[in-house]
Amino acid sequence: MIVTKRVYEAPDPQDGYRVLVDRLWPRGVKKAALKCDEWCKTIAPSAELRKAFHAEAIDFAAFREAYRRELEASPEAARRLVALARKQRLTLLYSARDTTQNHAQVLADFLRELA
Numbered sequence: 001m002i003v004t005k006r007v008y009e010a011p012d013p014q015d016g017y018r019v020l021v022d023r024l025w026p027r028g029v030k031k032a033a034l035k036c037d038e039w040c041k042t043i044a045p046s047a048e049l050r051k052a053f054h055a056e057a058i059d060f061a062a063f064r065e066a067y068r069r070e071l072e073a074s075p076e077a078a079r080r081l082v083a084l085a086r087k088q089r090l091t092l093l094y095s096a097r098d099t100t101q102n103h104a105q106v107l108a109d110f111l112r113e114l115a
Contacts, residue, residue: 002085002111004092004104011035016089019081021104023050026095036093043077045103046070060101067106075114078107082114 001016007026011018018036023044025031044050045067053063071078084090090111094104 002090002092002108002115004094004099004102004108006099007034007036007093007095014089015091017084018091018093020093021107022093022095023047029095034093040077040081042074043071043081043107050103063103064106067103068110071107071110078111078114082111085111085115 003015005015005018007020007022007029017038020026020034020036020039021043023041025039026034045053045063049063049066049070052058053060058066081090092104092108094102096102096104
């Protein structure tokens with residue numbers, strides 16, 4: 001099972017393997033305070049794509065398509081996360097305010113398709 005969760009939410013024992021999937025460390029969170037098993041920066045959207053989306057130069061549909069292309073072009077990290085998800089619950093941690101239109105949701109869908 002693959003789920004998403006904001007880094008600001010309290011950890012739950014049922015989260016399983018917790019992976020931070022942001023390229024930048026979340027604001028206001030001390031590294032020692034965040035309960036995560038891994039920080040996988042390489043699977044986050046490129047800096048250029050992230051900046052274009054946050055500056056509203058592209059809409060979410062265009063962001064989703066571009067991010068999926070990035071994931072398809074370099075699938076190693078995605079395959080590794082899918083292998084982990086086959087063994088235990090995988091929680092993708094993100095810091096975005098929007099809980100429905102963010103890169104972690106796109107990534108979760110992509111990983112579910114690979115599984």
